[in-house]
Amino acid sequence: MAKASPSIPVRLFRFFSGFGLAVTCLLLLLILTWLSTLEQPAKGLYEVQKRYYDAEAWYVVPELNWLPKINGKPVSLPLPGAYLVSAVLFVNLFLGGIIRIRKGWRNIGVVISHFSMVSLLIAGFVSHHYSKEGIMAVYQGDTSDFAQSYTEYTIEVAEIVNGEKTRPYVLPAERLKSLAADESQTFQLPDLGLDLEVSGWMRNSARVKVDKENAGQDVIEVDGWALRWLETNPTEELNLAGCHVDVITGVEGVESKRLVLHGGDPNACTVTIDGKIYGLRLMREIWPMPFQVRLDKSIGEYYPGTRKPSTFQSDITRIADGSEQSFRIKMNEPMRYGGYTLYQARWEDRGDRPMSGFAIVKNPSDQWPKYSLYISILGLTIHFGMKLGGFVGKSSKSKGKDLTSNKATV
Amino acid sequence: MSANSLRLICISMLSVVLFLSCRKAENIVVNERRNLVVADQGNHSLLAVMPPEWRQVPSTEFRMLNYRFGESGEVFVGRSRGGLLTNINRWLGQFGKPAIESADDLPKVEVLGQSGVLVEATGDFAGGMGRAARKNAGLAGVIVAIGDQIITVKMMGGAEDVAAEQVRLIKFCEGLRISQGGSQ
Numbered sequence: 075m076a077k078a079s080p081s082i083p084v085r086l087f088r089f090f091s092g093f094g095l096a097v098t099c100l101l102l103l104l105i106l107t108w109l110s111t112l113e114q115p116a117k118g119l120y121e122v123q124k125r126y127y128d129a130e131a132w133y134v135v136p137e138l139n140w141l142p143k144i145n146g147k148p149v150s151l152p153l154p155g156a157y158l159v160s161a162v163l164f165v166n167l168f169l170g171g172i173i174r175i176r177k178g179w180r181n182i183g184v185v186i187s188h189f190s191m192v193s194l195l196i197a198g199f200v201s202h203h204y205s206k207e208g209i210m211a212v213y214q215g216d217t218s219d220f221a222q223s224y225t226e227y228t229i230e231v232a233e234i235v236n237g238e239k240t241r242p243y244v245l246p247a248e249r250l251k252s253l254a255a256d257e258s259q260t261f262q263l264p265d266l267g268l269d270l271e272v273s274g275w276m277r278n279s280a281r282v283k284v285d286k287e288n289a290g291q292d293v294i295e296v297d298g299w300a301l302r303w304l305e306t307n308p309t310e311e312l313n314l315a316g317c318h319v320d321v322i323t324g325v326e327g328v329e330s331k332r333l334v335l336h337g338g339d340p341n342a343c344t345v346t347i348d349g350k351i352y353g354l355r356l357m358r359e360i361w362p363m364p365f366q367v368r369l370d371k372s373i374g375e376y377y378p379g380t381r382k383p384s385t386f387q388s389d390i391t392r393i394a395d396g397s398e399q400s401f402r403i404k405m406n407e408p409m410r411y412g413g414y415t416l417y418q419a420r421w422e423d424r425g426d427r428p429m430s431g432f433a434i435v436k437n438p439s440d441q442w443p444k445y446s447l448y449i450s451i452l453g454l455t456i457h458f459g460m461k462l463g464g465f466v467g468k469s470s471k472s473k474g475k476d477l478t479s480n481k482a483t484v
Numbered sequence: 485m486s487a488n489s490l491r492l493i494c495i496s497m498l499s500v501v502l503f504l505s506c507r508k509a510e511n512i513v514v515n516e517r518r519n520l521v522v523a524d525q526g527n528h529s530l531l532a533v534m535p536p537e538w539r540q541v542p543s544t545e546f547r548m549l550n551y552r553f554g555e556s557g558e559v560f561v562g563r564s565r566g567g568l569l570t571n572i573n574r575w576l577g578q579f580g581k582p583a584i585e586s587a588d589d590l591p592k593v594e595v596l597g598q599s600g601v602l603v604e605a606t607g608d609f610a611g612g613m614g615r616a617a618r619k620n621a622g623l624a625g626v627i628v629a630i631g632d633q634i635i636t637v638k639m640m641g642g643a644e645d646v647a648a649e650q651v652r653l654i655k656f657c658e659g660l661r662i663s664q665g666g667s668q
Contacts, residue, residue, distance in 0.1 A: 220521035230518075237533035237659070239524045241517045249512060260511040269511070281542065297541050297552045339542035341526060341549075346536040353540065362519045 090162075091169035099163040106156045109136045118308030120225055129202065131155035157202070164195045183457025190450035197442035205437035208361045209419065212369040214427045217393070219366045221434040223359040226251065227315040227337055229272065230360075231263060234344065234351040247359050250275065250317075255303075266352065269322040271330075278304040279316030281336040294318050296334045314338040319354060323347050363434070364412060365394035372428040374421035386421035388430040403432065415440065525663050530561065533659040535652045553649055557641030559656070564627075564634040571627050571634055572603050578612060579605040579623060593626045595635065595657045600628030602654070606643040615640075622646030626657045 080088070089095060110126040113136065117125075126134050133152045141148040171188025175181060208221030227250055232242035245261050250272065253259055258273035274294065284293060284300045293300050301316040314337040322330040331345045335356035342353030367390050374386030387404040392411060401409045408417035413436055420431025525531075530548060534540060538551040538559065549561040564571050572590070573583040584590075590601040603625050611617035622643035628635050637660075639646055639653050 218522055220523055222523075231514075234534070237531050239520065241520055242524075243514050244516050244518050245514055246512065246516075262511050262513045264513060265515065297539070299541070336542070341543050342540060343542065344534070344540040346539065349536055351534065351536055360518060360521060360523060362521050 087169065087174075090165055091174045092166075093170070095162065095166045096170065099159050099166060102154060102159045103156060103163070106134070106153060106159065109138065109153075110156075112138060116308065118310060120310030121306075121308065127156045127202075129157045132158055160195055160198065164192060164199075167192050167195070180460065183453045183455070183460060186453030186456065187450055188453075190446045190453055193449065194443060194446040197439040197446060200439035200442070201437050205435065205439070206361065207433065207435045208359075210363070210367060210416070210432045210434055211420070211429055212367060212432070213429045214369050214372045217366050217368040219363050221361045221363060221432075223247070223361065225310045225313075226359045227356060228359045229261075229270070229317075229319065229335065230342075230353075230355050230357060231266065231268070231270070232342070232353050233266065234342075234353050239342075239353060244359070245270070245272075250315075251277075253317075267324050268347070268352070269324075270354075271320040271322060272317050273320070274301070274316075274318040276301060276303050276316040278306050278313035279336060280304055280314070281316070281334070281338060294332070294334065296332055299334050301334055301336060315356060317356060321345050321347070321352070321354070361434075363414070365392055365414075367392060367416070367432065369430055370400070372421065372423075372430040374423065374428065383421040386418055386430070388418055388432075390430075403430075413438070529663050531661050531663045532561070532656065535656060537649075537652065554641065554645050557639065557645045557649060559637070559639045559649075559653065561635065561637050561660075564636050566634065568601065568627055568629050568634065571636060572601065575603050575623060575625060575627075575638070576605055578610050579607045579621070580610065581605055581607070593628075593654055593657050595626055595628040595637070596630055596660055596662065598628050598630055600626045600635075600657065602626055604650075606646075609640070624650045624653055626653070 106126055110122045113126075114122045117137070125131055132155050134155050135150050135152050138148070141151065143149065167188055172185060172192065175185060175188070177185070208223050210218050210221045212218045226247040228247040229245040229250065230242035231245070232239045234240070243263055243266065249259060253272065253275035255275060257275070258271055261270045261272065262268075263270065280302045282300055282302045283298055284295050285298075301318075304314075307313050316334070316336045319333045319335055320330045321333065325348050328347060331347075333343045333345065333354055335343060335354060337356050337358070339355065339357075342355040344351050344353050346352075369388060369390055371389040372386070373388070374383050376382060377384045385405070387402060390401050390403060390409070392399050392401060392409065394411070403409050403416060403418050405418065408415050410416075415435045415437075416432045417435075418430055419433035420429075422429045422431070532549055534551060538553045541550050541552055543550050546562050547560040548563070551559040553559065566574075568587055569584070572587055576583060587601045590603065593600045593602050603623065605623040607621065609615075609618040609621035609623070620643050621640065622645065623638070623640055624646050625636060625638035627637075637653070637657050639649060641649075
């Protein structure tokens with residue numbers, strides 16, 4: 075009698091929990107890591123991470139000069155994005171290594187090891203979506219209470235009262251960075267009664283002086299300034315974004331006002347609407363800290379003849395909840411507080427006062443990879459321990475048998 | 485799975501893709517505010533109350549504070565070298581005016597707790613410092629010595645525009661103050 079073919083859900087389950095898929099995913103991750111590493115020197119870390127590892131990167135087409143060419147064009151070889159592959163691997167490990175696997179004492183080590191890999195992937199997911207990173211630059215003797223993003227630009231809008239900035243409204247950086255040059259996006263600020271239409275987004279740009287009369291028709295000039303598009307720098311931190319903003323009011327008879335904003339501007343551009351002054355600034359996202367850091371002493375040294383620091387350390391005072399505590403932050407010796415990790419990433423001394431740059435990371439899954447590895451060690455130790463025990467037991471049994479049979483022969 | 489249901493799935497997926505690609509970007513409502521930090525006090529220690537008729541534009545290397553008014557008027561605050569008289573005569577020289585030997589007769593304006601002098605000139609501006617020559621131009625500016633530093637507040641534009649803004653300029657100079665920090 076012919077065997078009935080399994081139903082579609084059963085076939086899907088088998089496919090998603092199979093060894094074949096696990097091996098394919100691991101090979102793809104290996105290839106993606108290798109290709110992205112090769113692309114990194116030319117394209118830069120930020121760009122490569124975005125193209126290969128972002129959740130939105132469903133697929134990636136490697137851009138490498140040594141790929142074979144057809145009609146002068148490099149071969150296009152689309153590969154699935156690393157995020158997608160990791161998601162499939164997660165499903166595969168969960169279904170195959172935890173659900174489908176034969177349960178029992180003999181497999182307990184293998185199940186634990188699979189669980190550690192699943193938890194490692196969960197840690198990666200949490201870190202990808204919920205971790206935040208910025209830099210706090212402090213000069214010796216100064217106190218700081220914020221970190222600033224390395225790469226993400228935002229537009230802040232604040233009312234200025236008696237010359238002082240009030241708490242600013244922050245436009246979402248995620249949306250701004252996804253704007254194309256020919257795209258516009260309206261942001262509504264109902265509390266201020268303003269709409270901002272952001273257009274002409276440039277990832278890297280320069281602010282240039284232009285003569286109103288001689289400016290070309292396609293040049294948007296405001297108060298003698300315009301933006302010039304620049305090629306994207308592979309080091310994302312060096313790119314200075316730029317855009318045009320039309321400030322639209324709900325006030326009758328008040329025309330919309332256009333501003334040219336540039337990421338390199340040290341202060342805001344203002345518009346006055348209905349007697350109120352609003353400052354708008356395109357800047358790297360600011361991240362207020364729940365504590366202050368006073369840099370008491372910053373010590374470092376450069377490699378001879380270079381501006382590259384060979385060693386650095388900082389004595390700081392952390393001020394939080396009305397109390398002060400002193401710390402020394404060194405290479406590989408960060409300060410941890412309230413879920414934040416502060417480690418020194420930069421050091422600079424231009425003669426006046428030395429500056430320490432602290433990378434601040436808040437990652438809910440900061441320690442999870444470490445715990446996953448411990449679980450993995452435990453699982454593999456149990457598994458191989460049992461195998462070894464079994465092997466030793468078997469060997470001694472067969473040795474005993476051999477001895478008995480030898481005796482019988484004799 | 486029948487061919488019909490497969491066809492149905494394909495058509496629905498295609499419709500979703502077309503819908504997503506054709507839809508217009510929706511407006512985004514922004515309610516998120518952040519707390520003030522030390523960086524919000526500005527890049528220098530000067531705090532100014534700008535009249536609403538002016539607009540602030542980005543600072544430059546030589547302009548700590550930079551404003552525009554009307555069509556082409558500008559006001560900027562900067563630091564300068566040399567003495568008080570040297571700077572006064574440099575400004576007058578830009579309008580072809582003769583140098584003066586003493587600042588005693590010039591009107592006084594209180595700036596940052598010190599007595600500054602008001603310099604005025606009208607006529608043809610000779611150009612310089614990246615600015616084009618201009619006929620019928622006006623200048624009104626305040627120069628003050630604070631310790632070993634010279635602080636200048638210079639307003640330039642059409643002669644009539646500058647005359648009309650002079651009261652605001654003086655009020656602006658008198659309102660300048662040193663930032664105390666911690667403006668939470």
